[in-house]
Amino acid sequence: MGADDEFTAFVRAHSRELLRAAWLLTGDWPAAEDLVQSALAKAWTRWSRLRRPEAALGYVRRVMFRTFLGWRRRRWIGEVPTELVPDRRVELDDFEAVDARGPVLDLVRRLPPGQRAVVVLRYFADLTEAATAEVLGCSVGNVKSQTSRALAALRAMPHVDASHDEELL
Amino acid sequence: MSTDFETLLRTRLHEETPDPPHGLDPAAPRLRARRDRRQFVAITAVVLCVLGIAIGLLVSQGGSHPTPPAKDPLSSIENVVWKDTQSTGTVVFHNGTMRLYDGCSAALHALSDSNGHISEGRQLGEASTCSPAVGADFGRLDKFYRVIRGPAAWSRQGSVLTLTRPAVGSVVLRTTGRRALALVGTTWQLVNYRRAGQTELYSGNAQLRISPNGSFVALGSCPQVFGTASHTATTITFLRLGQRVALSCTSVTAPLAVSRALRGRVTYSIRGDELLIDAGNRGFLAYRAVR
Numbered sequence: 232m233g234a235d236d237e238f239t240a241f242v243r244a245h246s247r248e249l250l251r252a253a254w255l256l257t258g259d260w261p262a263a264e265d266l267v268q269s270a271l272a273k274a275w276t277r278w279s280r281l282r283r284p285e286a287a288l289g290y291v292r293r294v295m296f297r298t299f300l301g302w303r304r305r306r307w308i309g310e311v312p313t314e315l316v317p318d319r320r321v322e323l324d325d326f327e328a329v330d331a332r333g334p335v336l337d338l339v340r341r342l343p344p345g346q347r348a349v350v351v352l353r354y355f356a357d358l359t360e361a362a363t364a365e366v367l368g369c370s371v372g373n374v375k376s377q378t379s380r381a382l383a384a385l386r387a388m389p390h391v392d393a394s395h396d397e398e399l400l
Numbered sequence: 401m402s403t404d405f406e407t408l409l410r411t412r413l414h415e416e417t418p419d420p421p422h423g424l425d426p427a428a429p430r431l432r433a434r435r436d437r438r439q440f441v442a443i444t445a446v447v448l449c450v451l452g453i454a455i456g457l458l459v460s461q462g463g464s465h466p467t468p469p470a471k472d473p474l475s476s477i478e479n480v481v482w483k484d485t486q487s488t489g490t491v492v493f494h495n496g497t498m499r500l501y502d503g504c505s506a507a508l509h510a511l512s513d514s515n516g517h518i519s520e521g522r523q524l525g526e527a528s529t530c531s532p533a534v535g536a537d538f539g540r541l542d543k544f545y546r547v548i549r550g551p552a553a554w555s556r557q558g559s560v561l562t563l564t565r566p567a568v569g570s571v572v573l574r575t576t577g578r579r580a581l582a583l584v585g586t587t588w589q590l591v592n593y594r595r596a597g598q599t600e601l602y603s604g605n606a607q608l609r610i611s612p613n614g615s616f617v618a619l620g621s622c623p624q625v626f627g628t629a630s631h632t633a634t635t636i637t638f639l640r641l642g643q644r645v646a647l648s649c650t651s652v653t654a655p656l657a658v659s660r661a662l663r664g665r666v667t668y669s670i671r672g673d674e675l676l677i678d679a680g681n682r683g684f685l686a687y688r689a690v691r
Contacts (some may be wrong), residue, residue, distance in 0.1 A: 235430075238426065238429075238430070239426040240428065242424055243423070243426060246420075246423060246424035246426075247419065247420060250420040250424065251417045251418070251419070251420065254412070254417065254418070254420070254690035255417055260420060260421060262422065263420070264420075267424060268424070268429050268432050269432070271424075271428075271429030271432075272429045272430070272432040272433040272436055273433070274429070275429050275430050275433045276433050276437070308439065314471075318416070335409065335412040335413060335416055336416050336417065339413070342625075346569075348525055350409075350413075351413075354406065354409050354410040354413050355410070355413045355417065357415065382405065385405075385409070385598070386405065
C-alpha cells in the first residue's frame with residue numbers, strides 16, 4: 232500500500248472522530264473542518280514518518296489541539312473578511328445546528344479553551360491524564376488542575392448541581 | 401477513579417456530539433498541504449528577496465561611498481601650536497595659512513606646499529610688530545624665519561616637527577598637542593580698547609564669542625550685542641541683529657563704543673592667545689582667549 236492509500240485510509244478511519252472532537256472545541260462545523268484539515272495537512276507532510284496508525288492519530292490530535300489553543304491565543308483563526316457571504320458548505324441550517332446542541336455541549340463551550348480541550352480529551356477522546364498532557368504539551372499536574380477546575384465550573388454553572396447530576400446530565 | 405459526574409459527562413458528550421454533516425475528502429488535506437507549502441515557499445522567497453535587497457542596498461551604499469580624497473599631508477601638522485625649540489618663534493598651520501608669532505611680531509601668510517616642501521606664500525594680513533624686547537635672541541629668530549620662509553622640507557615624528565631648508569639649516573619645533581586657538585569657537589575676553597588719538601582702557605567684563613554656526617555675541621557688556629559674523633583669514637564682517645540694554649547698565653558710554661566697534665567689516669589677527677581687532681576709526685580691541 233502506498234503512502235497515498237495509507238493516508239486515505241487513515242482519513243476515512245479517523246476523520247469522523249476528529250471532526251466531532253473539533254466540533255466540541257470550536258462549536259461549528261466549518262471551523263471544525265478547518266481545524267481537522269490543518270492538522271491532517273501537517274500530518275501529510277510528515278506521513279513517511281507516521282506510518283503507524285496510532286502514531287499518526289496521536290500526531291494529528293496533538294497538532295489539532297495545539298492549533299486550536301494557538302488560534303485562541305492569537306485571537307485570529309485565519310478567516311479572511313469577504314464582501315460576499317461565501318457559499319455555505321454545511322447542510323444544517325442555523326436552527327438545526329442549535330437544536331443539535333445538547334445542554335452539556337452548551338455548558339462545555341462556556342469553559343475557557345484550555346479547560347475545554349482537557350475535557351474533550353479526557354471525557355470524549357477517553358485519554359488518560361498522561362496522554363492528555365502529552366497531546367497538550369503540558370504536565371500531568373496541569374491536566375489534573377485544569378480538569379478539576381473544569382469539573383468544578385461545570386457543576387457550578389446554572390442548572391448544574393451535584394445533587395441533580397443525573398437529572399441534568 | 402471516575403466519579404459519577406465524570407461518567408455521566410463522558411456518556412453525554414459521546415451521545416450528544418453530533419455526527420459531521422459530511423465526511424472529509426481525503427484529498428483535501430493533501431491539497432491544503434500543497435497550498436500551504438506553496439505559500440511557505442512564496443513567503444520565504446519574498447522574505448529572502450526583501451532581505452537580499454536590503455543587504456544589497458547596504459552593501460552598495462557601503463561600496464558606493466566615494467573614495468575619500470587623498471588626505472592632505474599637511475593636515476597632520478595643522479591646528480596645533482609648533483614652538484621653535486631654539487627661539488620664541490611659533491607657527492600654526494591652518495587651512496592653507498601659516499600664522500607666525502614670536503611673542504612680539506605676528507604675521508599671517510598663505511602656505512604653499514609642493515613635493516613635501518612648504519613655503520611662505522603671500523602675506524594675508526598686516527604684520528604687527530612691537531618694540532624689541534630686551535634680551536630677545538634675534539639671531540635665533542632670524543634662523544627660524546629664514547627656514548620657515550622655505551621652501552623647507554618637513555617631517556613629523558610624534559610631537560617633533562623638523563623643517564630643513566638647504567643652505568640655511570634646520571629648525572626643530574615641538575608641540576604639546578594643544579589645539580591652536582581659532583577665531584571661531586573660542587571665547588575671547590576684552591582686555592584693552594583704544595581709539596585713535598586717545599588711550600582708553602575698558603575694564604568691563606566684555607567677552608566675544610563667534611560660534612561655528614556663524615552667530616556672534618558680545619557678552620557681559622552693556623549693552624549686549626548679538627548677530628552673525630563671517631570671516632576670512634584676516635577680516636571679520638559683523639552683521640548686528642540686535643542689542644540688549646539692561647536697566648543695570650549705569651555707564652554705557654565706553655561699552656557702547658566697544659559695541660559700535662563690532663560692526664561691519666574689521667580686520668583681525670591672532671597672536672598667541674590674543675585676538676586683535678582693528679576697527680579703523682571705531683577703535684582697536686585686544687582680547688585674550690578664555691580657556
